Amino acid sequence: MSRSSKEDSIADANASYHILIADDEQSIRELLSFKLGKEYDIATVSSGDACLEYVFSTDTPMPALITLDLMMPGINGHQVLKELKQDDQSKDIPIIMVTAVDQEQDAVKALDLGADDFVRKPVALNELSARIRNILE
Amino acid sequence: MQPILAIPIRLLIWIGLVLLALLISTILLIIGQTTLTSLLAYKKEKMRESVRLELLRRLDEDPSNWQSWLTQLNRTERSVLEDVLISQITNIRGEEKNQLQTLAQAAGIDQRAQRLLKTGTRREKLRALTLLELLEIQVPPEVLVRQCGRHKTTRAGAAKLLNTQGYPEAKQNGMELLLRHGEPLSQEGMDVLFELNKNDPDDLLHRAQTAHSQWDRNLLIQVFSVIAECSPTNNDQLFDWVIQVIHDNHLDQQETERLRAMGLRTLQKYGWSDHIRSSLNLRQALQDFSPRVRRAAYELVDEWGDKEAIDMLVSAVEEEENDRLLLAGARALHGHQNDVTLPSSSEFNRAWDWVTATSVRRYLS
Numbered sequence: 061m062s063r064s065s066k067e068d069s070i071a072d073a074n075a076s077y078h079i080l081i082a083d084d085e086q087s088i089r090e091l092l093s094f095k096l097g098k099e100y101d102i103a104t105v106s107s108g109d110a111c112l113e114y115v116f117s118t119d120t121p122m123p124a125l126i127t128l129d130l131m132m133p134g135i136n137g138h139q140v141l142k143e144l145k146q147d148d149q150s151k152d153i154p155i156i157m158v159t160a161v162d163q164e165q166d167a168v169k170a171l172d173l174g175a176d177d178f179v180r181k182p183v184a185l186n187e188l189s190a191r192i193r194n195i196l197e
Numbered sequence: 198m199q200p201i202l203a204i205p206i207r208l209l210i211w212i213g214l215v216l217l218a219l220l221i222s223t224i225l226l227i228i229g230q231t232t233l234t235s236l237l238a239y240k241k242e243k244m245r246e247s248v249r250l251e252l253l254r255r256l257d258e259d260p261s262n263w264q265s266w267l268t269q270l271n272r273t274e275r276s277v278l279e280d281v282l283i284s285q286i287t288n289i290r291g292e293e294k295n296q297l298q299t300l301a302q303a304a305g306i307d308q309r310a311q312r313l314l315k316t317g318t319r320r321e322k323l324r325a326l327t328l329l330e331l332l333e334i335q336v337p338p339e340v341l342v343r344q345c346g347r348h349k350t351t352r353a354g355a356a357k358l359l360n361t362q363g364y365p366e367a368k369q370n371g372m373e374l375l376l377r378h379g380e381p382l383s384q385e386g387m388d389v390l391f392e393l394n395k396n397d398p399d400d401l402l403h404r405a406q407t408a409h410s411q412w413d414r415n416l417l418i419q420v421f422s423v424i425a426e427c428s429p430t431n432n433d434q435l436f437d438w439v440i441q442v443i444h445d446n447h448l449d450q451q452e453t454e455r456l457r458a459m460g461l462r463t464l465q466k467y468g469w470s471d472h473i474r475s476s477l478n479l480r481q482a483l484q485d486f487s488p489r490v491r492r493a494a495y496e497l498v499d500e501w502g503d504k505e506a507i508d509m510l511v512s513a514v515e516e517e518e519n520d521r522l523l524l525a526g527a528r529a530l531h532g533h534q535n536d537v538t539l540p541s542s543s544e545f546n547r548a549w550d551w552v553t554a555t556s557v558r559r560y561l562s
Contacts, residue, residue, distance in 0.1 A: 087281070091293070182287065182290045
């Protein structure tokens with residue numbers, strides 16, 4: 061199998077996975093959508109409140125995975141994570157936290173609260189993509 | 198009488214009319230400028246989506262294909278492209294970042310930045326420094342020193358760029374940029390000075406030793422605060438001048454209290470140095486008229502923790518009349534309570550009980 065056809069087949073297999081990107085920075089949402097959109101079905105929200113609303117809404121599909129920015133206006137990433145992990149409906153959704161470089165304690169706290177993994181900003185898109193693959197496949 | 202009064206009234210009317218005309222012109226000018234700016238912002242915002250989509254689509258293409266697209270862009274679209282590229286480069290690393298940097302160079306953003314650095318206003322130079330840092334464009338240190346030396350904010354930006362580019366002489370050139378005018382630093386300037394010296398403050402201590410007498414006092418306080426945060430040096434003799442500054446100013450009134458207090462903070466990590474401990478007149482610092490300096494001295498003793506210093510602290514706290522400083526004294530003594538006989542006054546006991554209670558609460562939480 062050639063490289064491109066193999067990539068195509070991976071993309072086809074993953075297209076059913078619906079991923080939610082929660083980040084208040086527009087350029088991050090754009091880049092992650094661009095990168096992950098090649099393999100998955102993507103939705104984006106720009107705040108913690110919107111993330112919870114999206115997950116608990118009956119009008120939107122339940123995400124297979126969420127990338128969750130830690131520092132967001134209103135409800136921050138930790139609070140969102142806590143709420144998601146406390147609810148039976150959403151507790152099994154894998155969550156990858158996106159944290160700033162100097163937020164080691166926050167990353168540890170997120171893992172304690174049930175996050176499945178974390179990546180640091182500035183984000184290496186290939187690294188994030190590989191982590192998502194590891195969790196979903 | 199009447200003609201004499203008539204002239205000034207007419208004159209006043211004319212002056213009033215001129216002022217009114219000026220006011221109306223200014224208002225019209227402001228409205229015009231604001232409208233233009235809003236229109237441009239609206240136009241850019243509308244363009245952003247198409248430029249962004251096109252940019253992302255072309256990320257996977259061979260860089261040689263970008264040029265045909267870039268040549269089609271008008272001035273506003275190029276400006277939007279620059280904004281989009283910069284916000285994206287800031288947020289990612291790795292392969293895609295390299296691609297975006299290559300695209301930015303193909304769009305001539307690096308050359309524009311170098312032009313702005315040479316001939317731009319202060320604001321444009323700051324923008325240029327940000328662009329050059331994000332695009333990781335090497336700029337020779339002598340160019341940065343020459344083109345960014347006029348204002349403290351551009352000096353700080355240039356020193357930061359030097360540091361991120363990892364030139365071997367970045368530390369010396371960066372410090373030269375930041376300190377040569379002897380003026381207080383911007384917040385970024387302080388951050389950069391710390392970054393340049395955090396692992397080894399010897400060069401900064403040397404430079405300050407010879408130049409501090411010509412510096413603005415606020416710069417010296419800033420340098421002290423940077424030194425206090427740096428890793429300690431083995432060369433404890435480099436602090437002789439700091440101690441001299443503390444001693445020379447001890448009789449001054451409030452103007453130098455921040456200087457003395459910050460000077461004492463630079464010594465906190467040097468309890469191991471017999472030379473520093475024997476050179477500093479600690480008793481004098483503990484009895485300073487300024488509460489700010491006494492607090493710094495109490496904290497210094499807490500860090501040093503040697504018996505002689507603790508005994509001096511106990512004596513100082515026994516005479517302390519300031520309630521807040523009694524708390525600071527109790528806090529400083531708290532970690533050393535087994536080594537000393539604590540003061541017995543009721544004021545001190547109240548402070549001690551409070552410190553004990555808050556320590557327990559902090560421990561339990």
